Amino acid sequence: MKYDVAILGGGPGGYESAIRCAQLGLKTALIEARDLGGTCLNRGCIPTKALLHSAEIYENAKEAENFGVSTGTVTYDYGVMAARKDTIVTSIRKSIGIMQKKHGVEVINGFGRLKDSQTIEVGEQLVKADKIILAMGSVPSRPPIPGLDGENILTSDEVLALKDCPESMIIIGGGVIGIEFATLYATLGKKVTVLEMMPSILPGVDRDMVELISMVLETKGVEVITGAKVLSIEGGKNAKVNYSLNEIEQSVVGGCCLVSVGRSPMTSQI
Template identity: 40%
Template sequence: MNYDLIVLGSGPGGYVAAIRASQLGLKTAIIEKEKVGGVCLNIGCIPSKALIHQAETFSRIKELEYMGIKIDKGEFDYKKVFEKSRKAADTLSKGVQFLLKKNKIELIQGFGQLISKNEIKVNDKIYSAKNILLATGSKPKSIPGFDIDEKQILSSNGALMLEKLPKSIAIIGSGVIGIEFSYIMNAFGVGVHIIEIMDRILPTEDLEIAEFLEKVYKKRNIKIYKSTKSKIIEKTENSIKLEVNGKDIIEVEKVLVAVGRSPNTENIGLETVGIELENEYVKVGNYYKTNVENIYAIGDIVKTPQLAHVASKEGEIVVEHIAGLETEEFIDLNKIPSAIYSEPQIASFGLTEEKLKELKIEYNKFSFPYRGVGKSVAIEKSEGFVKILTDKTTNEILGAHIIGAEATELIHEVLLAKNAELLPEDIAKMIHAHPTLSEGIMEAFRGIEGWAIHI
């Protein structure tokens, strides 16, 4: 065998697994058909967060104007924003290439296909390994009637590569991708229409969080259509007319299809070696093993949350298992943090209130408003709340849901407490620096205990 491990795909799941494998003494190679870093670094998480940062900066013009500073927005050039996002992506992709080289991992450029349980073919050359890890990621889903051309009808890939903003856009889908792009576009002055087939936005988040964000977005003149199907009734070179609700007509320059992502499982040789699929996804058991003993699969091609940090952790579990270390068999889904970079930000983990009701679990609940946190008022970020859910009998932390400034950072204090099996009183009694946003976490847990101070 050439290698102890070959990883197919260099996204956050693949490259993290390869580096961890090398650290554990496994001779490792990684195969990548495009840029190192996968979708996340190149056309996903990183460039989108760069755009969000620029959108936040642009939004602060109003604060400067309040101070009497006059700003001429006539010279605004979105292409400069786009270029910054590409620079961030390119910098990190090069950083990952450096890490692979530093850890003596061979990078094989090309499209890889399984030809046996121990062999992968790349550019007519065959590489063999004792173990193979599939980490091929995902691609944007399409929907009937909306043929993605990346010019007028965009996927998230096309939206990230825009060098000029449209005057208006319809976003089909209100999951994480749709909500984040809605914020970016609206912040830069684009007219935004969100069209959602479900009866609520952000269907996987806590309902109170979703309803709060909907109110904020509506105040910003983002049009939201729920329980709505749409279809294109006319398309010209410069505009698209959509019928919504079977009667209303909206006209936009572009449409973004943001209805989720499909696993990249085609043409990689799964059928050649007999790997089982389940609704397009690779079927895995403990340690993310497929039904073929020495082949593993992680990330967006398995039925776990399609999140970069989930893929990375799954990759670590796989290689630690291969190396003979004692490790968990799989990720506890109730301990996975979710992060949405809207404005305000949203972060959560664990069970939602709706799920607790469905499971008939008796629970305690407390929500502490951001306006009760001194720092949030001082920095003019007082929209939002911290919501904590605990077991009524044991007081165990069952879930946390935050909407507000820096929510994506704050959630980890609560998740650490959950992992350490701490109780609400442990956080409630811990000294938090003043003034900080984290005081909202402390107050929420004091509220669970019945003695919140600043409300």
């Protein structure tokens, strides 16, 4: 099939480009290997905010008696929280698909690989286009840490797929992804330890904001260890992370370990 424009990647960059190209009268194909919406909708911003909102309601409910509202014993069901998150994501994803159809964009499901400057190979199908837009997005970075593939060693993708709440969590990486999950699970009453290699969490974020967030994390009982260099991870029923702090080797144990050291471009096998 020949198109004016073929777009590789159905995240915000891809599906918005597809709509605009179609609005300009171009015959447009949008190729996506997984789900429309990309990382932000399916494995990032939207699902984390949905879970955080549930955690916030739980936290507020525990304080309800201070406002004259009797709630009895407040508990939560993480499975229901996760299901609500999935419902929100699915609803938005369907809306994106409807928008593509409305504008006449042809959505092709499959993993696309560049064959040449005007051809994308999707399985056994060859998609030809005068112009190709690359919008593959990103994947969780996987640093060369021994033991990274062990049991209960997770990336943000896998954590968001959990149906049960871990009893405790070690988070490698104190950037925005790690701190967001630290806030979530600490709000739900779980023990959270954050290991950050830099002198401070949230590198690059305004200092006043970092100080404020650090105070919130402390209030929630999150242990933040900065200047920690992770040496290895031991997976299993519980996860163990070995690290060096001030040239002294130490370790911490948790129900699972989240590796959140940033994201890398999705260029592998393209």
